[in-house]
Amino acid sequence: MSGLQVRLLTRRLADATYDGSLAAYHADGGWKQFERALTEMTPDAVIQEVKDSGLRGRGGAGFPSGLKWSFMPKGADKPHYLLVNADESEPGTFKDRLLMERDPHLVVEGAALAAYAIGARCVYVYVRGEYRHARACMDRAIAEARAAGLLGERIFGGEFALEMHTHPGAGAYICGEETALMESLEGKRGHPRPKPPFPAGFGAWGMPTTINNVETVATTPVILEMGAAEYRKHGTEASPGTFLVGVSGHVERPGVYELPLGIRARTVIDDVCGGVRGGKALKAFYVGGSSTGLLPAEHADVALDHDSVRKLGVMLGTGGLIAMDEDTCIVRATKVLADFYDHETCGQCSQCRIGMEWSHQIIGRIEAGQGRPDDVDTLLELIDNYSGGKTICAFADGAAMPYRTAILAFRDEWDAHVRLGGCPFESSARAGMERVHA
Amino acid sequence: MKQADAVLSAELRAEFDAICARYPQRRAALLPILHRVQETLGWLSKDAMESVAEYLGIAPVEVQGVVSFYPMYRREPGGRHHVSVCKNISCHLMGAEALFAAIEKRFGVKPGETTSDGAFTLQAVQCQGACGYGPMLDLDGAYHEHLSADSAVELLECLE
Numbered sequence: 031m032s033g034l035q036v037r038l039l040t041r042r043l044a045d046a047t048y049d050g051s052l053a054a055y056h057a058d059g060g061w062k063q064f065e066r067a068l069t070e071m072t073p074d075a076v077i078q079e080v081k082d083s084g085l086r087g088r089g090g091a092g093f094p095s096g097l098k099w100s101f102m103p104k105g106a107d108k109p110h111y112l113l114v115n116a117d118e119s120e121p122g123t124f125k126d127r128l129l130m131e132r133d134p135h136l137v138v139e140g141a142a143l144a145a146y147a148i149g150a151r152c153v154y155v156y157v158r159g160e161y162r163h164a165r166a167c168m169d170r171a172i173a174e175a176r177a178a179g180l181l182g183e184r185i186f187g188g189e190f191a192l193e194m195h196t197h198p199g200a201g202a203y204i205c206g207e208e209t210a211l212m213e214s215l216e217g218k219r220g221h222p223r224p225k226p227p228f229p230a231g232f233g234a235w236g237m238p239t240t241i242n243n244v245e246t247v248a249t250t251p252v253i254l255e256m257g258a259a260e261y262r263k264h265g266t267e268a269s270p271g272t273f274l275v276g277v278s279g280h281v282e283r284p285g286v287y288e289l290p291l292g293i294r295a296r297t298v299i300d301d302v303c304g305g306v307r308g309g310k311a312l313k314a315f316y317v318g319g320s321s322t323g324l325l326p327a328e329h330a331d332v333a334l335d336h337d338s339v340r341k342l343g344v345m346l347g348t349g350g351l352i353a354m355d356e357d358t359c360i361v362r363a364t365k366v367l368a369d370f371y372d373h374e375t376c377g378q379c380s381q382c383r384i385g386m387e388w389s390h391q392i393i394g395r396i397e398a399g400q401g402r403p404d405d406v407d408t409l410l411e412l413i414d415n416y417s418g419g420k421t422i423c424a425f426a427d428g429a430a431m432p433y434r435t436a437i438l439a440f441r442d443e444w445d446a447h448v449r450l451g452g453c454p455f456e457s458s459a460r461a462g463m464e465r466v467h468a
Numbered sequence: 469m470k471q472a473d474a475v476l477s478a479e480l481r482a483e484f485d486a487i488c489a490r491y492p493q494r495r496a497a498l499l500p501i502l503h504r505v506q507e508t509l510g511w512l513s514k515d516a517m518e519s520v521a522e523y524l525g526i527a528p529v530e531v532q533g534v535v536s537f538y539p540m541y542r543r544e545p546g547g548r549h550h551v552s553v554c555k556n557i558s559c560h561l562m563g564a565e566a567l568f569a570a571i572e573k574r575f576g577v578k579p580g581e582t583t584s585d586g587a588f589t590l591q592a593v594q595c596q597g598a599c600g601y602g603p604m605l606d607l608d609g610a611y612h613e614h615l616s617a618d619s620a621v622e623l624l625e626c627l628e
Contacts, residue, residue: 109492121556121595159503159540160596162609195490200499200538203594217498217524219537235492276600278558284600320557350599352558366560370594376537 034302036264036272038252039245040288043132050167052174055135061180063254064142068186076147080250082258084270089115089206089243090319090348092269092336101230102148103238111239112150113215114141114247116157116164117199117206120319121370122350125274126244128286130157130164133248134171138194140247142181143254145192148240153194155244156211158201165196172196203374207423208241210376221378222423243348245274265291269335273349279315280307280355292338296330299353310355314439318347320367321428323435324360344435359455360440361447364433365397371429382426385416389433401448410437475519480508484523494524498534502541511542539593546589547582549627552606553620555579555592558599563617567603568592570617575624587627 042048042058055061067076081096102110114137118126129137141153157165172194175181183191197215199205205214209223212234233239249271253261262270269291275298276286282304289298299305299312306312312327317334323344325332332338336346354363372390377383392409395401417430437444446454476484483504487497498520505516512535521528535541542550553571555564568579571590575583579592598604601613605620612623 118597119595122558122599123595124597124599124601127597158597159499159538160606163611193490197496198500198503200503201540201593202538214499215496216493217495217534219533278599278602279561286600316557352561352599354561358561363557363560366555366557370556373539373594 034293034297035288036290037288038256038261038264038272039129039136039248039274040133042136043128048132050131050133050135050171052135052171052178055133055139059255060135060251061139061175063251064139064146064180065186067143067146067254068188068190073147073149076143076250076254079258080147080253083253083261084258084268085246085249085253085261086269086336087243088245088249088273088349090120090321090345092346095242095246098230098242099144099148099240101228102240103230104149106149109152109235109237110148110150111234111237112141112145112148112153113208113211113234113239113241114153114155114244115206115208115211115241116155116161116168116196116244117211118161118244118348119158119203119206120321120348120350121367122278122316122352123276123319123348124278125276125286125349127161127164128274129244129248130161131167134167135175136248136251137168137244138171138175139180140250141194141242142175142192143250144240144242144247145194146190148238150240151191151193153192154215154234155194155196156199156205156215157196158199158205160201165198168196202376203370204376204423204425207425209423211241212239219376221376222425224422266333266335266337268337269346273334275302275334275349275351277303277351277353279351279353280310280358281305281353282307289334292333292335294330295325295332295334295351298334298351299330303353306353306355308355310357313354313356313358314360315354316350316352316432317344319350320352320370320432321345322347323431324439325435326439344431357455359453360436360443361393361397362453362455364436365393367429367432368393371425375425375429379421379426381416382421385412385426386429388412389429393433396444396447397453399447399450399452401444401451403448405448406437406441406444409433475509475515476505476523477508480504481523488524495526498524498526498531499538502531502535506542511545547586549588549608550591550606551588551624552591552593552596553579554594554596554598554602554604556595558595559602559604562602564603566617567605567615567620570621571624574621588624 085095086092204210205220210220214220229239265271368390372386375386413430416426488494517531521531577590582589604613
């Protein structure tokens with residue numbers, strides 16, 4: 031229901047005729063905050079306002095954005111870069127696309143503000159290769175801004191100069207990881223870099239760099255416009271504000287909704303999205319993209335904020351809530367994800383490269399009804415061997431989350447696949463299960 | 469004549485010069501350049517990769533390493549059209565498997581194959597960021613969403 035939405039970032043999108051042009055954005059107060067920042071605020075004042083707002087990054091990790099900006103070294107002896115992460119590839123995530131396609135100037139103004147705050151004179155928006163339309167919308171907005179003197183030299187007559195370009199990815203999920211993104215931007219294979227050094231000290235081309243998600247930068251003009259205190263009236267104390275939730279799977283009205291942080295998952299599914307499709311019962315849901323882990327329906331009352339979901343062993347991630355109805359086979363869903371993680375590991379760390387392949391094999395044979403008696407326990411042990419910070423980046427942990435949570439919450443289903451030699455949700459195996467129970 | 473001049477047209481090279489100017493190092497232009505070469509030639513042949521390497525002043529193996537890493541780059545010629553159907557979780561829950569089955573039944577192709585008349589190459593791809601609007605497919609770079617098995621087949625029947 032639209033009544034539960036709190037439209038701060040998406041307020042212009044409530045109007046279906048809004049075309050995202052510079053004229054339309056400008057008519058609604060757009061680009062005013064960038065002008066105000068450049069003429070009335072120091073970069074540190076912008077950072078302070080964002081710190082005061084409590085904004086946490088919307089790209090998955092939930093790191094405080096103002097604090098991240100403050101890590102950038104002061105002084106202009108080296109070029110500083112802002113990279114906007116528009117590689118949106120986490121399964122179930124489709125929110126940044128909405129902002130770039132429908133209100134690209136909000137993203138461009140937000141990126142310009144972030145660049146001013148960290149002293150960057152050049153912004154690259156790394157857009158996943160498949161998002162051709164989103165990239166074209168961003169290119170148009172950047173060109174309009176440049177023509178209007180909002181980008182370029184001596185913006186608003188002052189000293190600040192800024193260039194901005196989009197850069198296409200080419201289909202590799204790992205490039206959404208911030209250090210892989212930098213490698214990819216440099217024209218290389220997307221292999222994550224060990225940290226430290228952290229990007230603020232040694233980033234793109236070895237220069238101080240900040241990487242921010244699209245939604246994060248798009249929230250910046252909103253915070254400056256309404257003020258940190260007003261922004262904090264939404265959401266929770268530790269997770270203030272609103273966030274974009276992309277709901278997919280078995281709900282009546284899937285889509286992207288702007289909602290206050292702390293809203294309950296059940297409210298999103300039942301009230302915002304009209305409930306589970308066809309009047310069926312909810313079985314489970316991925317909280318914020320597949321890599322954040324799965325919760326069974328009994329946890330649907332969880333508040334969607336960083337700390338509440340963490341208490342249940344999952345993460346808020348990128349706001350991609352994937353709902354599954356009572357007829358869904360959890361082993362089958364996990365097999366679909368195992369295909370994904372096996373395909374997308376960059377292959378750099380042996381634990382991950384071999385672990386993804388082996389997990390894929392075991393999950394595949396359990397799903398195919400050829401599981402061995404000790405397979406489920408072997409899989410859990412294997413997951414422990416590649417998760418928990420044993421690799422250069424968090425990819426392996428991201429695969430471990432949906433695997434482990436699916437096994438722990440639905441162990442009986444995994445065991446049934448092994449015992450019955452097939453899926454208990456398919457008629458032939460269901461007959462077999464009924465025979466077992468008879 | 470240098471190889472790069474033979475494979476890459478003057479117009480393309482002028483475009484590439486402008487792309488290179490966006491970055492502090494020319495090599496950063498590699499991904500956008502490879503996209504443009506693929507759009508122009510249909511796929512990335514060994515000759516094309518070597519020409520790009522020569523243009524950027526890097527070793528051919530560096531270009532091959534990048535091309536083989538990124539799934540969107542095609543190292544073999546395909547059909548006249550390219551169809552990528554999402555198979556990941558959100559589209560799977562909405563019936564992507566029925567799309568693959570219907571396409572195979574009607575056109576006789578599985579993912580990775582090209583129809584016998586060369587009309588299109590089918591790929592099964594990972595999440596495309598259309599999760600709330602699935603099942604979906606990408607046809608030559610444009611998304612088609614809210615599909616059913618029937619509407620997907622109908623769409624592909626129009627391809628020549």
